[in-house]
Amino acid sequence: MSELRKAAEDLQDPRDSRGLMDVQQMEAEREGGASPWSSSSSVSSSYSACAVSLLHDAAPSMVTDLVGFLLLKYHRKQPTTRAEMLSIFLREYQDHFPAVFSQASEYMQLVFGVDVKEVDPGGHWYVLVPTLGLTCDGMLGDGQSMPKNGLLVMLLCMIHLEGERLPEEEVWGALSKLGLRAGREHFIYGEPRELITKVWVQEGYLEYRQVANSDPARFEFLWGPRAHAEISNLQVLEHLHRASRRGPSSFPSLSDEAASDEEEEA
Structure with missing residues (x-):
C-alpha cells in the first residue's frame, strides 16, 4: 500500500508505476465509506450514486494507467492526443479505447477536479483543465502533489x-x-x-x-x-x-x- 501511495503522490509515468486508482479504492474501502458526494437533496443523492460507482468499482489496469498518464500531462501542462494514448496503452485493444477513455475522464473530473477537453476534434487533441473553469490548478503551488x-x-x-x-x-x-x-x-x-x-x-x-x-x-x-x-x-x-x-x-x-x-x- 505505501509503495503504491508514494508512486501516486510522486506522479510517476504510468508506464513505470501502476495502481493509482486502486490505491484510492482500497483507501476508501478500508475506511468503510462510500463517497463524500452526498447531501440531503435528491439531486445530490444522484450525484453521490455516480461517485460511489466510480470510486468503488474495480478499475481495469488500462483505466488506472491512463489516469496516471493524464495526471502526468496535467502536472506538466501538456496536451495529448488520441493517437498518443493509443500508442502507449491500447495498441492491441483500439476498440476498447472509447470505454477506457470515458471512465478515465470521469475519474479525472470527480476525484481530481480535472476536465479532459477535446480542443481539436479533427486531430483528436485534448487539454486538461480545472473543472468549472477554476483558475487554480489544485496542486497548491508545490508542483508535486496531486490535484485537489x-x-x-x-x-x-x-x-x-x-x-x-x-x-x-x-x-x-x-x-x-x-x-x-x-x-x-x-x-x-x-x-x-x-x-x-x-x-x-x-x-x-x-x-x-x-x-x-x-x-x-x-x-x-x-x-x-x-x-x-x-x-x-x-x-x-x-x-x-x-x-x-x-x-x-x-x-x-x-x-x-x-x-x-x-x-x-x-
Missing part, C-alpha cells in the same frame, strides 16, 4: 445545492465517508481541515464563518468571492448533469434558477 480540486468542486456543489450555505457538521459528515477526517493526512487531499478552513478560504473559494447568534458556536461554509467571480449557476448545473448522467429536465427547479440567473447576468 475534486474536493473543492464537491464542496462548492454541496453548498450550491443546500441553499448557498452548508453547516460544518454536514461537511464533516460527508467527508468522513471517504475517510477524510480532521487531523488525518489523506494521500490525495492532505489534511482536510487545513485545506477547507484555511487554504481555500485564503484563496477566496470558500467562506468559513460562525453562524449568527449560535451558542455554543457553530460554523458554516459559503462560496467565497473568487468562486462567485469564476463560476456561474449554469456551470454548476451542467457539471451535476454530466456527473449524474441526467438531462436538464431531471432538475427542473435548478434548471429554471440557473437560466434565470444567466439571463440577469446577460
Whole structure:
C-alpha cells in the first residue's frame, strides 16, 4: 500500500508505476465509506450514486494507467492526443479505447477536479483543465502533489445545492465517508481541515464563518468571492448533469434558477 501511495503522490509515468486508482479504492474501502458526494437533496443523492460507482468499482489496469498518464500531462501542462494514448496503452485493444477513455475522464473530473477537453476534434487533441473553469490548478503551488480540486468542486456543489450555505457538521459528515477526517493526512487531499478552513478560504473559494447568534458556536461554509467571480449557476448545473448522467429536465427547479440567473447576468 505505501509503495503504491508514494508512486501516486510522486506522479510517476504510468508506464513505470501502476495502481493509482486502486490505491484510492482500497483507501476508501478500508475506511468503510462510500463517497463524500452526498447531501440531503435528491439531486445530490444522484450525484453521490455516480461517485460511489466510480470510486468503488474495480478499475481495469488500462483505466488506472491512463489516469496516471493524464495526471502526468496535467502536472506538466501538456496536451495529448488520441493517437498518443493509443500508442502507449491500447495498441492491441483500439476498440476498447472509447470505454477506457470515458471512465478515465470521469475519474479525472470527480476525484481530481480535472476536465479532459477535446480542443481539436479533427486531430483528436485534448487539454486538461480545472473543472468549472477554476483558475487554480489544485496542486497548491508545490508542483508535486496531486490535484485537489475534486474536493473543492464537491464542496462548492454541496453548498450550491443546500441553499448557498452548508453547516460544518454536514461537511464533516460527508467527508468522513471517504475517510477524510480532521487531523488525518489523506494521500490525495492532505489534511482536510487545513485545506477547507484555511487554504481555500485564503484563496477566496470558500467562506468559513460562525453562524449568527449560535451558542455554543457553530460554523458554516459559503462560496467565497473568487468562486462567485469564476463560476456561474449554469456551470454548476451542467457539471451535476454530466456527473449524474441526467438531462436538464431531471432538475427542473435548478434548471429554471440557473437560466434565470444567466439571463440577469446577460
